[in-house]
Amino acid sequence: DAGVIQSPRHEVTEMGQEVTLRCKPISGHNSLFWYRQTMMRGLELLIYFNNNVPIDDSGMPEDRFSAKMPNASFSTLKIQPSEPRDSAVYFCASSPGQTGYEQYFGPGTRLTVT
């Protein structure tokens, strides 16, 4: 049974470039979450979707960040333009939704912006 799939696993880009992170949630899960992990701030929720609809994006740091979920099996997190301070590990997680709070995390994307 496949877990949450994220791509790419590693991304190195130059400042000013556009970055797109991808996530495939577990089939049948209704909720999808994007997190960012840094040493200073720990694991921060950026945005989450319920049934493909964005519910809370208050954690998105700036307008440079955007997220979409065009269907139940795919979501993207885009940073444009990227800056060095965006360097972090970005996790996607999915949850069955109303049946519980357990979230299942993907392996993460390590983003380095030089």
Added chain:
Amino acid sequence: DQQVKQNSPSLSVQEGRISILNCDYTNSMFDYFLWYKKYPAEGPTFLISISSIKDKNEDGRFTVFLNKSAKHLSLHIVPSQPGDSAVYFCAAGWGSQGNLIFGKGTKLSVKP
């Protein structure tokens, strides 16, 4: 304004002994608490949870205790094993949407 706090960044325990990881929270609206374990280069994995209507939940070597009056929960691992060495995150949620607030984690090292 951290709502979920793990005040110990690290903990070292001898194999076979008890590991106790602590977590404090400030929001009395939280009604569900979870512990996650994270190995390097992997995503966090769900370990154990507890509802606010309970004060204890046990799963094998792992037990979570909840003290609502103190807004405190703890994770006990008995006996500790070297494979338990990881970063442990405490998380809390409320309402029906399912979003969680995470602590900053405690790095557990279990020495053989």
